[in-house]
Amino acid sequence: MVHGGSGVVRLHDGGILAKIAAFSSFRGRIINANHSSKDPQFPALVLAAGQARRMGRYKQVLKLPDGASLLGHAIGQARQLSTQTWVVAGAGYPLVRFRCDRQPARWVVNERWREGLSTSLIAGLQALSPVALGVFVVLADQPLLDREGLRRLSENARRQPDVPWAASYGKRVGVPAWIPKALWEDLLSLEGDAGAGAVLNRAGACPVDIAGVQQDVDTPQDWQLVRGQLAEQAG
Numbered sequence: 001m002v003h004g005g006s007g008v009v010r011l012h013d014g015g016i017l018a019k020i021a022a023f024s025s026f027r028g029r030i031i032n033a034n035h036s037s038k039d040p041q042f043p044a045l046v047l048a049a050g051q052a053r054r055m056g057r058y059k060q061v062l063k064l065p066d067g068a069s070l071l072g073h074a075i076g077q078a079r080q081l082s083t084q085t086w087v088v089a090g091a092g093y094p095l096v097r098f099r100c101d102r103q104p105a106r107w108v109v110n111e112r113w114r115e116g117l118s119t120s121l122i123a124g125l126q127a128l129s130p131v132a133l134g135v136f137v138v139l140a141d142q143p144l145l146d147r148e149g150l151r152r153l154s155e156n157a158r159r160q161p162d163v164p165w166a167a168s169y170g171k172r173v174g175v176p177a178w179i180p181k182a183l184w185e186d187l188l189s190l191e192g193d194a195g196a197g198a199v200l201n202r203a204g205a206c207p208v209d210i211a212g213v214q215q216d217v218d219t220p221q222d223w224q225l226v227r228g229q230l231a232e233q234a235g
Contacts, residue, residue, distance in 0.1 A: 041133045042158060044082040045124040046074050046104065048140035049090025049113040054219050058092040060140055061099040062223060065231040070217065072102035074140040080150045081136040081157075081176070086127065088120045118190035125184055133161040134180040137196050141217040143226060145176065149210030153178060156208060166200045168207035169214065173200050176210060 048071050052059040060071040068076075071087070078085040087104040089096055090113025097107060110123040121137070128135060134157065149167070156165045157178035164180055166173035174197040179187065186199045217223050 038158075039082045039084040040129050040131050042082050042136065042154075042161070043084040043086060043128055043132050044078040044136035044138060045108075045121075045128075046071070046078050046085060046087045046138050046140055047117065047120045047124070048074065048096070049088050049093075049110045049120040049123075050117070051091035051113070052218075055217070055223070056220065058096055059217055059223070060089075060092065060096045062217070064143065065227060065234050067101070069099060069101050070143060071096065071100050071140050073143050074138060075100070075102045075104050077142075077145055077150060077176075078104075078136065078138045080147060081138070081154045086124060087140075088124045090114075090120065116191070116193035117195045118192055121187050121190060121196060125187060132181065134178055135184075137175045137177050137179060139175055139216065142176075142213060142215070143217070144212030144215045144229060146211035149208065149212075150176065153208045153210065156206070164200055164203050164205035165208050166197075166205040167210040167213045172197065173205045173207050174213070176213070177205065 048060050060069065062070040064070065064073055075085055075087065083105065085104045086106045086108055088108045088110050090110040093109055106127075108123055108127045110120045112119040112123070125135065136153070136157065153165055153167070153176060156163075161178075162180050162182065164178065164183060166177035167175060175195070177196060177200055179196060179200065183199055183203055186202075187196060190199070215222075215226055215229075217226055
């Protein structure tokens with residue numbers, strides 16, 4: 001029994017306590033099944049710091065047919081890989097942040113974004129927790145990525161976190177990718193517009209089929225084509 005301020009509450013058979021314990025155990029199994037309890041070890045970076053000169057405006061804030069922003073959509077894609085999704089921003093910040101309809105776990109501002117893509121990778125890596133076993137890298141301008149392909153990438157990385165896994169582009173690989181910590185030193189030595197692809201190909205990363213990787217958004221023409229395909233999918 002439990003004594004209250006004005007009386008006594010009786011727990012007749014302890015059944016409610018057993019139910020609470022069972023629910024806590026069940027909830028724990030759900031967390032483990034969704035990987036969220038381990039996600040600090042498997043963070044994801046969305047690289048979105050570029051100025052998008054060929055587009056002529058900040059493509060991060062472009063609106064998809066469903067009303068989501070291009071960057072918000074990329075955050076959703078990255079969340080399929082990890083709840084610990086961080087965005088590396090630069091050009092247009094903080095406007096890009098304010099117009100993003102979906103917020104990541106954290107924003108990282110790359111003050112050196114003018115020096116090229118490599119600086120965004122470096123800024124993101126330097127901000128991550130030391131418990132990370134590696135990092136998923138996603139770009140902000142590939143809205144047609146296949147969910148099933150991203151799921152395979154996530155499962156492969158969690159099963160073998162010491163192995164680099166990367167999207168297949170035919171004869172080469174690239175992002176989205178899982179880059180184990182053993183390769184971070186190579187990423188940190190990149191300069192200019194060099195991205196993770198060079199490191200992943202040198203390391204012989206295992207390819208993962210992810211439909212949609214070939215269709216990114218660099219120009220207004222790209223955007224018209226991709227937006228039309230997204231509208232067809234939504235219909």
